[in-house]
Structures are given as structure tokens and as C-alpha cells.
Amino acid sequence: MVQTTTPETETVTFPEMQNGHAAFHAIKTVAVIGSGTMGNGICHLFAQKGFEVHLMDINQLALDRALATIGKNMDRQIAKNTLSEADKTAAMQHITTYTDTAEAVSDADLVIEAATENIDLKVKIFQQLDKLCPEHCILATNTSSISITRIGSYTSRPEKVIGMHFFNPVPVMKLVEIINGYATDEKVTQTVHDLSLFLGKEPAVVADYPGFISNRILMPMINEAITALQEGVAGVEEIDTIMRLGMAHPMGPLQLADFIGLDTCYSIMNVLHMGFGHPKYAPATLLANMVQAGYLGVKSGEGFYKYTPGSKEMVVSPRFKKRTV
Numbered sequence: 001m002v003q004t005t006t007p008e009t010e011t012v013t014f015p016e017m018q019n020g021h022a023a024f025h026a027i028k029t030v031a032v033i034g035s036g037t038m039g040n041g042i043c044h045l046f047a048q049k050g051f052e053v054h055l056m057d058i059n060q061l062a063l064d065r066a067l068a069t070i071g072k073n074m075d076r077q078i079a080k081n082t083l084s085e086a087d088k089t090a091a092m093q094h095i096t097t098y099t100d101t102a103e104a105v106s107d108a109d110l111v112i113e114a115a116t117e118n119i120d121l122k123v124k125i126f127q128q129l130d131k132l133c134p135e136h137c138i139l140a141t142n143t144s145s146i147s148i149t150r151i152g153s154y155t156s157r158p159e160k161v162i163g164m165h166f167f168n169p170v171p172v173m174k175l176v177e178i179i180n181g182y183a184t185d186e187k188v189t190q191t192v193h194d195l196s197l198f199l200g201k202e203p204a205v206v207a208d209y210p211g212f213i214s215n216r217i218l219m220p221m222i223n224e225a226i227t228a229l230q231e232g233v234a235g236v237e238e239i240d241t242i243m244r245l246g247m248a249h250p251m252g253p254l255q256l257a258d259f260i261g262l263d264t265c266y267s268i269m270n271v272l273h274m275g276f277g278h279p280k281y282a283p284a285t286l287l288a289n290m291v292q293a294g295y296l297g298v299k300s301g302e303g304f305y306k307y308t309p310g311s312k313e314m315v316v317s318p319r320f321k322k323r324t325v
């Protein structure tokens, strides 16, 4: 029998937690670690669905920014008539912020870690979570590329460690890529799968290989687009236009790379390269150079395109001089 304790120290039993199916109903309190781009989106989604959300970050400013962003994004939903003012008020009341991990996770049924993409940091966080979370608590990570098996191996409960990979912006994007570590219990996978459906998402379960499925396929495509640019096969606009109009992608691979962040693309390519040991995954030299020079895309103001605050116009960076026909 799985037990947890409410803030009033009354003991509540969750027999469903043992049965896998419908076990997600036992999840009432969700702690989200990291309140950046992904953390605030995950918090928004769970709060809107009525969960108690404990949003934790080491940085108080990041927490303040996250609450402001969630409020603004909910206002946008209200303007589109997809959310009422009353729903927004209720959702915001479900969110509590913390800078202390122990306080944030002491009564959590599920933790979703969405802190900075760094293996050493994630290992440290999971070691802490393992000590601080109730025994029944599922420990999920939103990592884009780090091995779930490796993260789980630093805890005493690798069977409860799983990848729950949301996409940006979380309230809008339908996919949840669920990644089973080597030791993940199938009941835990079932719970996270059913929970994803309840959240209105479309879950897809995959095994723990470098880049999982999403980034194993997406990142080599982006890397190939950068290699083609580097070789002078076509310009930035031409490459993105061909992939948008010819393949019906909503945005071209170079624009998408700018949106994701070139540093993130570079680190995922390195994970693929090291993980598979195959030269086809080597990051493009142009990508490495741009990252080293600080041209990271939207977040730094310039990548393949140049970004002006307040403007949505796509302007190719002057560094990629347009070829004449």
C-alpha cells in the first residue's frame, strides 16, 4: 500500500498507485523543479488541470518571471475564449513557489525536473530529490537528451525515474515523449502515459537511446541544414523556404535552430556523437563556431537571423550574405 502525508499530517493511502492503470488519479501534488521556459509552461498546464503545483527555482527572480509569464499566457487564452477569468484565478491559486527543494517536494506525488540541461546539475538534483521526496513519488525529467538510465542510477529508486519530455510552448504543443530508462517500472510508464492523456496531450513512449526519437531525428536534420549552408549549397532563406514549402514544415530548420538555441542544438549533437560514436552525428563546424562566438539565435539576438525586440519580421543575419540568383 502506498502512503503519503498531507500538510495536516493526516495519512492518506493510494491503493491505485500499485495497479498502474488509473494510478494517475492518485497524483494530486506536482513539484516542478526549474521555472524557466519549460518549467513555467509545465506549471501552467498542471495548474490549469487542477493539480496543486509547487514551482521551485534557486532563483527568486526566475520564479517571479514565471508567475508573470503564466498570468500573461492565461490572459491570452481568455482573449481567445479558451479560458475564463474564474479558471485563471483558480489555476493561479493552485501554484505555490519555493526556493527550497525540501519544502517544495515533501508531499509531492510527482516531480518534474526542468532545470538547466547539464548532466552534473541533474545528477545532483536527483540525488537530492531521492532523499527528500516521499517513497511513492515518481521522479520525472524534462531533459532533451540526457540518459534517463544514467540519471536514475544515481537514485535508490531507478524504477520510478522516467523521462516526461514536453515541447515548447508546453500549454500548446500536443506531444509528450515518454522515455523509459532501462530500469523504469512499466506501471510508472502507464501512470505517466495516462496522466499525459488526462492533460490533453498525445503521449508516445520510447526507449532510452541518445536523443530519444525527437532529437535523434530533428537535430541531424538541423545539423545537415547548417552543413549545407556552410558549403554554400544555398542561403539561409532558400534552405528555410525549401523545407517550409516543400516539406510543409511550419518553420525552416535554421529558424527552428535559432528558436531552440544554437547552444542547445550543439550540446544535443554532442550527446548523439558521443552516444553513437558515429561521425554522421559530428556537429557542423559552423554551428560550433557560432556557439563559441555567442551567436545563439533568438536568446542572444542573432543566429541565422537577426532579431529586433518588438519585431516579428524575419531578417537574415548580415553574416549570411544573400546569394544572387
Ligand SMILES: NC(=O)c1ccc[n+]([C@@H]2O[C@H](COP(=O)([O-])OP(=O)(O)OC[C@H]3O[C@@H](n4cnc5c(N)ncnc54)[C@H](O)[C@@H]3O)[C@@H](O)[C@H]2O)c1
Binding pocket: 033, 034, 035, 036, 037, 038, 039, 056, 057, 058, 059, 062, 113, 114, 115, 116, 117, 118, 121, 125, 142, 143, 144, 145, 165, 166, 167, 168, 260
Ligand atoms: N527550451 C526548450 O525548447 C526545451 C524543450 C524541451 C525540453 N527542454 C529541456 O527542459 C529543461 C529546461 O530547459 P529550459 O529551456 O526551460 O531552461 P531555462 O534556462 O529557461 O530554465 C532553467 C531554469 O532552471 C533553474 N535552475 C538551475 N539550477 C537549478 C536547481 N539546482 N534547482 C532548481 N532550479 C534550477 C534556472 O534558474 C532556470 O530558471 C532542460 O533540460 C531542457 O533540455 C527544453
